[in-house]
Each structure stands twice: as C-alpha cells, then as structure tokens.
Amino acid sequence: MEQIKNITIIGGIDKSGKQENIKCFDIAQGEIIGIVGPTGSGKSQLISDIEQLSQKDSSTHRQILINGEIPSSELRNNPRQKMVAQLSQNMNFLADMNVRDFLLLHAQCRGKSMKNIDKIIYMANQLTGEPIKPNDNLTILSGGQTRALMVADVAVISESPIVLIDEIENAGIKKHEALELLSGYNKLILIVTHDPVMALSTQKRIIMKNGGMTDIIDSSPEEKTISTQLSQIDQTMLKLREIIRNGQHIEGKDLNQIFPELPVNKKITTLVNY
Template sequence: MQNAKIREFVTHRPIAEIISNYPVVQDFFINYNLQTLEDKLTLARALEKMPAEHLAEFGIDEVSLTEELVKFMATLVNRREEREKIRHITIIGGRNKAGEAETASLTIAAGEVVSIVGPTGSGKSCLLGDIECLAQCDTPTKRQILINGHALSDEERFDMGNKMVAQLSQNMNFVMDLNVADFLAIHAKSRLCDNAGQVIEQCFSCANELAGEKFTMDTKVTQLSGGQSRALMIADTAYMSSSPIVLIDEIENAGIDRKQAISLLTENEKIVLISTHDPLLALSANKRIVIKNGGIHKILETSAVEKASLRDIEKLDSIMLAIRQQLRLGESVSPFKVALSDD
C-alpha cells in the first residue's frame, strides 16, 4: 500500500476501523496519550475535540500527527514487503566446543528444507538459536548468518517489528485463555492479513488436517494437546506469518502429519530448517547438516539412493501412523504387511 493510499485511508475512515485493520496503531495513539479519542469519528474530527495544548505538549499539530501516523503505518507495510523479498540465507561456520574451526558454510534458498541431525546434546538446538538471533559472530559458536549475502546491523537484527525468523519449539504453552477462533483473529489482525476471515478458516482447516485429533473453533487454546498446538502454530506460520525463515525443533514428537507440515511451509516459499532424529524428515530435506561436538561436522546432499529409500521409509511410516490411530481409537491392532523394495 503506497503512502497516498494509506493517507486516504487514515483521513476518511473512523479510528475504530483503522485500529481494526492495524491493531498496532493503538500503540501509536498511546505514545501520544490519545487512547481516549472517540473511535467512531475520523482522526481529524476526533482531534478537534481534544484541547489544543494536548498536542502542543508533543510539539505537533493535527496535520503533523496525521503524517506521523501515515509514516508509522507505511513502515509496517514496508517491513512486511521487505521480509517477503528474502531470497536466501547463508550460515558461515564458527567454532565447535573444542574451539576447532567449522570449515563448512551453507546457503539456503527460499522454498528449501534443510535438516539438522546429530546425537542428543550435540548442538542442534544451538545452531537453531544462532539462526534465530541472526548471529553476527557474537554468540559462543562465533557463527555468522547472512541475509541475501549481507551481514545485518544490530538495528535490523533486534527490531521486533521486523521479525524475520519464526521458531516452533518442542514445548509450546499458551498463556492466554482464548478459544481458537479468537486466537487466530488476533494473529490475523496483528499481521495485517488481507481477507482475514478466509485466512482464519484456512488456518483452522489446515491445523485439523495436520493434528491427530480434531478440535473446534470454540476449543480453548490452553486445552489443546501438544500435537494440536503444534499443528495450529504450523498452519499459523504458513498462512499468516510473514517471517520467511522457519525453525522447527523435533517435529516428530508432536503427533502430527509432519511430512504434510513441511510440504505446507515450503509451498509458501519459506526457508525451513528442522532439527530431527526422524529418517523420513532428514532424508526428505534437500540437504542435511551433521552436528558433532557442538559444531557443523559436514553438510550432505540427499543422494538419489537415499531419495529412493524414502519409498520404503514412507511405507513403514504409514504403518506406524495406522497403528497409532488404532490405539487412539481404542481398537485392537491389526496385522500389517509391507513389501519393501529390493533396491
């Protein structure tokens, strides 16, 4: 949205509609102690009812306040557009726990999936942490993360409004006692989603497809199981979040359709890095980073032979999923047979 369109929107729409479409604008008004403006009026009409000395305290008038609001809203929109332009990230190696140099570096393009494998405690989560904070040689590993080939300034890294990375951790706990519908509605507004109603329905439907057990729009988010919570947040990340980089820590423990989840994220041109012990996920990725003793030991391309073996892994996985479903439903487990390839 260009500044002229934003200015027209600010000038002609009631304050309530502006806030409904851009919830963070509430913070703008609070900064100028204007949270009591009559929200049924346009900004200009509402300001006419305020004492003239109120704005004078901040060294502004009605015209300059309107321009400041236009700039504020334009910044929000521009940040979202900038995040959508991220084409690739680069991980430049630092040092492992023994202080030895990591000789590997890796560039990951939008739409790619990279798995991170290694023993428990080897440092997989630490690598995710470096990417999450967009490290610039200032973490214990001394790694550096480049965006589109460029290092980032501290302002770019720590600007909370410019969140480039979304992380889905092993443990997800909701603290707000909202139902699913209200939770998604808040996210849709805060992320400036177009066609919010459609996006909310899309997220809900997708989350129910991913989850092992269905839930409703009226279900409290605090009552969701671990798998349901993870499914909801994956759908939220895919359809609502503009963060182009997604970090996932051990999705195999969430009780969801993890292959479908990864496919969903890459379809939306996200850069996905996933820490995993799951062979299906590890080999479904384009590449995998092998972690050893806290460092990047090597980077492997998924070979043609490994890709071919995925057929057998998927057959075994489908059997395990069917058994889990029978157990969930209280049924007796049926005998299963699987014909593995001779390759």
C-alpha cells in the first residue's frame, strides 16, 4: 500500500453554485480534523467526496489529491487497495446474512486475515449494551449494535491510513472508546460531529455552510483547557446514562466528581447550562 503523507481537498462549488471560500486545503498524516456546521450544510457530502476520491465529478465539483497527485482509478475502486475507511451515518444493515458470514466476506474482500472474526465481535460488544452474537442476522441488530459492529469492522477489516467518521455520537454507543478504536497511530482522521466534546478534541475544524467549506479554524489554547473540563462533564453524563440504563436512581453523589463544592441543585443547573 502506498504511503500517505497528505491529502489535498481542492474546493468546488456550494449549493448555490458559487465557488467555496476554501480553495485548497492540505491535511497531513497524523492530523485530526473536525467537520462542523448546521444539519444539511454538506458535511456528509464532504466526507463522501473524500471516500470516493472525487475528481470534480460529484455535485460539489471538488477534487481530492493524494500526496499531491490524482489517484488512479484502481485506487478509487478496488477495496484491496483502498486507503479510506468510512463510518457512515447508517444505523442499519440491509444485507441478509449473519454477523460471522458478513465479517468473513468482508475480510475476504479486503484481503485481510479471517482469523480475527471473534475479536471483532468482542470489540463491538465493548461498545454496546446487549451483546451481538456471531449467528445473529445483521438485519435484526439494533441501531446501537449495528453501529458498534460497523465501528469494529472499520477498525479491524477496513483498517486504512485515512479514516472518515460521520457522527459517532449517534446511536448511544460508547463514543470515546469507539473513537479510540478507530484512531490508531498516525492516521489521518476527519470527524463530522455536532458534539462539542468531539469537536474540541480535533486540531482544526472545517466550517460548512450551504454545501460549501466557508472557513477553517484552529482550536484555540483556551479551547484545549475547556476540552479537558468538557470531557469530565461528558464522563459524568455517560456515567449517569449507564445508571439510568441499568434501571437505578441517580443520587447527588453521582455528580460529585465534577462539582464537589456545589450543592446538588446548583450542580444540575451548571450542568444544564453547559
């Protein structure tokens, strides 16, 4: 597989047919980039342009270069040579087969070892509530189970130097663990997100509006501090979520880690205000 040093997004047009503000943008190996903007602003389309390595042939007319060059047709289409792994927003499988057969087939497509199937199912089960079994039919899996299996599949079988992640916070799976699974060492990662914790964990953010890339901002030093605090709040929220999922009551002590000095009702107000 070719070594990826960087990819270049050459801007195209927005939904009104006007040139995008961002004409050209390089992303280097090891960078984590966020893609943010209102719903319908073209975030998923940007991801799709990169997954397809578009050559001015999509509705946005964007062009994607790899190491400064136009990728070959083989690189664009052959799964064994693909350099892009994508976790889309899909929450259900349409393929009518069981989990094990599906993973075996996919491993075969990507030319990967077929020995890891049980490991993938195990990894997926760390991200979701009720466990997925190898003989379960794909189409009966819940949204969360599907998403967890997709994450584990992308992490192991589609293992690629470029990773595209579309709204990992959806479907109630453990997003931090999922992101960790997908990230790996020195990968080039793009994350579409509405979640402040996710957005602040990136180094730069592409701002989308009306189908076009309007700006690129670096995360500020202040944001890095806020990011740490936000993560703590997020951990508490996730803990509360688990307590509720397990059918238990939430108590004042459950909030104590983040706001030890405040009375309970104030803690909740502070949390809500965040």
